[in-house]
Amino acid sequence: MATGTRRTVLITGTSSGIGLATAVAAARAGWNVVATMRDPGKGDALGKAAAAAAVAEHVHVRRLDVTDARLVAAVVEDAVVEFGGLDAVVNNAGAGHVGTIELETVADVRATMEVNFFGVVEVTKAAMPHLRASGGRLVTVTSVGGVVGQPFNEAYCAAKFAVEGYMESLAPVAAAVGVTVSVVEPGAVGSEFVANLGVDIPAYAATAGPYRPAFTHYLDRTTQAFAAAQTIDEAAAPIVAVLAAERPPFRVQTSPRAREFTGVKLADLDGSAVQSLTGGWVSAPS
Structure with a gap:
């Protein structure tokens, strides 16, 4: 159990965006937060946000590259020793990627999978024995792109689909040993995610050659979507709610728009509804 009366949650990818907002919101909600990031030198924004929320003493920054298996294991073990246990993990670290296979290398696709899928697997493997010991919970931030494949996001969506399938398969197994598994699916969020592509x-x-017209249409549509994006605080709130819920659902969307969007896929038995929807992203209106 965490130090004092606070339970401990380890959150990955907290230098900016949803991870930063989740770390602060979780600390405000009573959690002891191990806030990990690849480069702690970029932790000023988190530090300032935590101080402004009067929770700086409950946010503990640690360096973590989720693609480094040895470092993942060490950070998890150190957190357990330092804080007396681990009650929850939020897999949030990830990287966006824009491209299509004819215009990129297979190595580009592998690199996207490494961060967005295998990074989640590494953290999950290291954390599971401790979550099992605490009867804890594993929350993974995926994306609406883990449900609906999106043009020029082939590698990114493949990674997020893989995460969703992995967690959906793990959930009943984890439940059998007392660990609750959930995925949280944001849509467009006003963060540095797009800037960091x-x-x-x-x-x-x-x-882009022959793909230029399609890419131009895609870019126009995506720019409009992010103009109406959620704030990072709005996206973080459902994640913290899952941490606190007595019986959290397996799948949670962070906004009505995200629920509507993923609902198209989840009710689309033959795939035609999704193809009709996303096909409009890469062609001019008729």
């Missing part, structure tokens, strides 16, 4: 969008469009 690592893609020069104008340059990509200029070299």
Whole structure:
């Protein structure tokens, strides 16, 4: 059990965006937070947000690259020793990726899978014995892109689909040993996620060749979607609610728009509804 009366949650990817907001919100909700990030030198924003919320003493920054198996194991073990146990994990770390297979390498696809899927698996493997000991919970932030495949997001959606399938399969097994598993699916969120894609969008469009018209339409649609995005605090609230819920559901969307969007897929037995929807993203209106 966590130090004092607070339970302990380890959250990955907390230097910005949903992870940052979740770390602060969880601390405000009474959790002791192990806030991990690949580069603690980028932790100023989290530190300032935690101080502003008067919870800085309950937010403990640790360096963690989720693709480094040895470091993952060490950070989890150190947290258990330092804080007396581990009651929950929020797998949030990830990286966006824009591209299509003819214009990128298979290595690009593998790298996207490594961060977004295998990183989640590494943290989950390291945490499960401790979550089993505490009767804890495992929460993984996926995406509406883990339910609905999206144009020019092939590798990213493949990784998120894999995470959803992994967690859906793990959930009953984990439940049998007292661990609750949930996935949380944000839609468009106003964070640094898009800025951190690592893609020069104008340059990509200029070299897209036969894909340029489709990519231009996709970019226009996506820009509009992010103009009406949730805030990071709005996206973090359902994650913290899952941590606190007596009987959390397996799947949670973070907004009505995300529920509507994923609902198209979940009710689409032959796939035609999704193809009709996303096909409109890459072509001019008729």
